[in-house]
Amino acid sequence: MRKYSLMAGLMLAASMGGGAMAEEFNVDALIEAARKEPPITVYGVSGRIVDTAEAFSKTYGLQATGKKVNEAGQADLVIREFQAGNVLGDVSLGMDAGSAVAQVLPEGIAESWTPPDLAADIAEGLRNPLVVISDPQVWTYNTEKYDACPVKNIWELTEPTWKGKVAMLDPLEKPLYADWFNQLETHHDAAIAKAYEDHFGKKLETDEPSATAAWVKAYAANGPLIGDSTVVSEAIGAAAQAEPFFGITATAKYRDNESKGLKLGLCDTIQPFAGFLYPSYGLIAAKSDSPNTAKLFIRFLMTEEGIANQMVDGKPSGNGKLALPADEASGIAGHMDQLLTFSASTVGDDFDKRQDWQDLWRVNYKK
Template identity: 55%
Template sequence: MKRTTTRRTIVPALSMAAALLLGLSLAGCAPSSAPQGEADGDVELGIPDEGFSLDALIAAAKEEKGITVYDSTGKIVDMAEAFAKKYGVKATGVKVEADAQADMVIREGESGNVQGDVILLSDAAEAMGELIPRGYVTSWMPPDKTDVVPENMQDPLVINFSANVWAYNTEVYKSCPVTNMWALTTDDWKGKVSLQDPLLKPQDTDFWNQLATHADDKVAAAYKDYFGEDLKTDEDSATAEWVKRLAQNGPLLNKSSDNIAESIGAPGQDEPFFGDIATSKFRENEDSGYKLGLCESMSPWPGRMYPKVALIASKTKSPNTAKLFVDYLLTEEGIEPQTSDGKPPVLKGVDLPDDEPSGVSAVLDKLYVTDTSTADKDLDSRQYWQDLWQVNYKN
């Protein structure tokens, strides 16, 4: 389906510095059949914003039955409990795998049986290309928090960034054994790279499309840096050639980042895998004795970041509680459980903690940051990248 796209420009302004002075934009695109008045996500929920009062919102929330919050991290369970205790309302956090969230929202919206009242979604392409335009969800910016969230991050509301980085086993290697993304396509790393199955995780195929669209010249330059000659390919882009060769090199495919972290960081291995994991998995160094290290030397990028948006179900029966939870997320207390997992917040003046286990703060300025001005193209190109992977994958 061809989409008509309206783009808003967003520039991440995280207080961690100059690290994220990069351009982003979140785009909404509505099919022509989208209900009028809902296609742009402007749905009036709960008490009006005019003359907003946090006390009034709390009072209204206490009259409602409560909410369920979907997120792809298990930390949402504790976050919802802390929120409920703080405000005297009912809230339940439910971990939903990232690749399943959008489908759940659509099914619930179509049936009118909404279970997830607040959805914290890292799939910006799906949010901007489908869920908001079709009226299943809306984005709400708390009027009392406009001074702590950069204006260009408010519509739709981004609460933080999720980060994935390349990682290695520090027990076996004194430093990262990989310095270039193309090394992963060589015999040295044949069958030794651990990844999440790209047929199950759309953020990976979206990332590839991002590179092909916005940074293909850097992928090609990395090839020349590594092999000493210009890339020659029959594929549509240098990125497509890299994806093809990576697939042909037989990486280990996993259903979750937990499995990847174990394959890389579990102690006592002679030949551990090298792979791509969420920064949150570095907490396993302390919890499980893993030996995970962040590969700062990887060129052109040691990892990537993509925004997480806060969405409210348009048919929620507890709109004020949902809005109160979003307001709570925009406090240092509310977002801390995810900040401690290496997910940079958008709140002005709030940094990652010094004891954040991955050490991603040191490379924030080197990470690839998703440019969601082309979110619709990322969404439309998923099948292309999945087909390219499937045709070439060898295990």
């Protein structure tokens, strides 16, 4: 496994930043250059990428095809296509963040590009790599069973009351959860320790290397229900349950409150965080035959026209001028400051330590 240091990450960010911000940019010239290039294919983790590609094609008179490919699958495809010299995917949206920062970008397999004319609307920490959109994973309860969130502190989830009654995706299958553990330890371990003290009334004493590791160990040992996103959301939100699960799930599942009659509610009182924001980077294949079309597509994604169909799922755009819809089902817009935001500077470290966190989970998990 290729190791990725913090210094390497900072150097990578610096190399991608200043030039793109300073260069002269003319969107009409970009469009004209794109019209001389072949059609593009775009990989996205959401099936909505198909509609986005169709909208792009209609808007610019260019041909783009969207294909749904999961996070890990995108990383694998992009790496293999580069090695084979046969690029099929010109743009990647939502690639596994650790693979992107630790492998794909440093090796020159793909590149990050921030539209210069929109850069002022994109927070500096979201430009390199460019975060097109973020996917909130939030602690969730059943609003039919409870008038308010029944959990105030994540350490409650290590106690007998919630043994076998918390639902989530499998950290062994969805590395973003292992990466979340590492982000907690790296940037917010003091908050995890304080949450312990607030809940138990005493300071944490543990043989584990961090408060986060102690929490992960105890949480895994309390036997959370592991399932896919549908299993998790229905375990939490299905109606007429005597003892529904608590859990963590994507805000995108809250749309099932209307379509499937679920009763999902955002737990905005739990400490220290109500969940986390997982970044979806927009990357361009280095060997693409259509680099200008790919850039134009990235710029399209940073506009309301290009990303509105994903924002309805509670996913905030990297473009700070674009607000989530007022009728978005989870209501996450009012609670962004309660979510952990992934730091790009240490995403490479998340990748390097991913196996360690998965091993900690595997050893301690009990059904």
